[in-house]
Amino acid sequence: MEISTLATYHCLAFVWYFFIAYSTTQVKAEEPPSEVFLYGGQWKYLTVLNLVLQAVFYGVSFLADVLRLIKKLRCAKCVISSRDLLFSVLAFPVSTFVSISFWTLYTYNRELVYPKSLDGVIPLWLNHAMHTAVFPFALLEILALPHRYPAKKKGLILLGFVAFLYISWRFNSNNGPQVERQVNPPLEAKHSLHEC
Numbered sequence: 001m002e003i004s005t006l007a008t009y010h011c012l013a014f015v016w017y018f019f020i021a022y023s024t025t026q027v028k029a030e031e032p033p034s035e036v037f038l039y040g041g042q043w044k045y046l047t048v049l050n051l052v053l054q055a056v057f058y059g060v061s062f063l064a065d066v067l068r069l070i071k072k073l074r075c076a077k078c079v080i081s082s083r084d085l086l087f088s089v090l091a092f093p094v095s096t097f098v099s100i101s102f103w104t105l106y107t108y109n110r111e112l113v114y115p116k117s118l119d120g121v122i123p124l125w126l127n128h129a130m131h132t133a134v135f136p137f138a139l140l141e142i143l144a145l146p147h148r149y150p151a152k153k154k155g156l157i158l159l160g161f162v163a164f165l166y167i168s169w170r171f172n173s174n175n176g177p178q179v180e181r182q183v184n185p186p187l188e189a190k191h192s193l194h195e196c
Contacts, residue, residue: 049166
């Protein structure tokens with residue numbers, strides 16, 4: 001694919017994810033579901049963090065394309081290696097996990113991930129933009145541009161470290177000023193262990 005076409009695609013994808021991430025911050029309800037937006041707000045959800053991650057990734061990709069277009073190859077080389085690392089270690093695995101795990105749990109029991117009370121708060125198009133569209137965008141990125149992947153060990157260590165940070169933060173978020181129902185049912189086991 002030509003660099004100018006890639007630059008256009010990456011720019012449009014960046015604007016899309018920026019818009020979706022912004023739209024999630026504008027979701028307001030007269031009476032928000034009590035179990036959903038307490039301590040940590042929307043930032044405790046991997047879905048919302050993934051939107052920001054995708055916006056950053058496509059912003060870096062657009063920057064790399066622009067640097068290649070204006071022939072700043074030394075700078076472009078550094079940005080391209082950062083882009084490839086970001087895509088292979090975080091952007092693709094997280095978007096794939098968010099989409100597949102959300103729809104699997106939603107099909108099994110929607111109350112686990114998206115209670116019916118959210119239907120009146122989050123529009124249907126925004127739900128699909130957050131949980132459905134991320135996967136095709138990730139697949140399109142694989143098809144549109146070859147990426148250099150890090151060594152398997154390095155990639156898994158970085159992904160594991162980020163996953164550890166997220167899970168640690170989620171475990172500790174229930175120790176805040178307003179204790180709430182855990183976001184993810186597997187994390188509820190930790191809360192019940194503290195009650196024993």
